[in-house]
Amino acid sequence: MRVIEAIKNGARPAALAIMLATIGPAANAQQPSAAAMSTAKELIAVAGATSLFSPLIAGVVEQAKVLYLQQDPSLAKDLNEISAQLRTELQSRFSELNDEVARLYAKSFSEQELKEILTFYKTPAGKKLLTEQPRVVDDSMKFAQDWANKLSDQVVAKMRDELKKRGHAL
Secondary structure (H helix, E strand, O other), X not given: OHHHHHHHHOOOOHHHHHHHHOOOHHHHHOOOOHHHHHHHHXXXXXXXXXXXXXXXXXXXXXXXHHHHHHHOHHHHHHHHHHHHHHHHHHHHXXXXXXXXXXXXXXXXXXXXXXXXXXXXXXXXXXXXXXXXXXXXXXXXXXXXXXXXXXXXXXXXXXXXXXXXXXXXXX
16 A cells, blocks of 8 residues: 555656656766757646746755754744845756756757657647646546555455465465
């Protein structure tokens, strides 16, 4: 059941993880063209891929704040002010992440493929895919979790029956 939970929790960034895992050493040797990078940046903007990473800066700042709060709760006022300041200051660093994701797309797909994917995402079907896919993935993961739980119950019962047939007292 924990595997299903882990899969469920990782469903949204799964496409990116799969993409990152498929990049081989040969792909890393070649730098993408400026045109491919531009198309990749547009693709990730249209696909909403950057929204997966939007909470990262705030999350890192919040984790650091919590670390200090656990040590000394009286620091809350100062830490809230510092956290707000850091979130603002660090927002410019988001472009580093955006650029790297675009580079990974541009290394994984040819410029022509990026253009074709982008063209598709701009069609009604592509827009619907982008809108509906998170819900479909969530619903699929919920179904898979329920299915796996039921299957687990069946497997446990069958194993128990077989063990009893073999003379084991359970």
